[in-house]
Amino acid sequence: MRVELDVPKCVASGQCVMAAPDVFDQRDDDGVAILLEETPGEDLLDDVREAVSVCPAAAIRLVER
Numbered sequence: 001m002r003v004e005l006d007v008p009k010c011v012a013s014g015q016c017v018m019a020a021p022d023v024f025d026q027r028d029d030d031g032v033a034i035l036l037e038e039t040p041g042e043d044l045l046d047d048v049r050e051a052v053s054v055c056p057a058a059a060i061r062l063v064e065r
Contacts, residue, residue, distance in 0.1 A: 020047035
């Protein structure tokens, strides 16, 4: 799987970080999400799916191969 983050759409809510802290973090200056791991392992799949579902801006996309 590959995670895509549309940074301009991010509203800095931090929901993705709470759902998948091994995959997402936030910039210190404005709180916008950053992607730590573009291709996380299968063990993080549920966390990433949760992050996708709770993102209020729909800025995260999961591309499964």
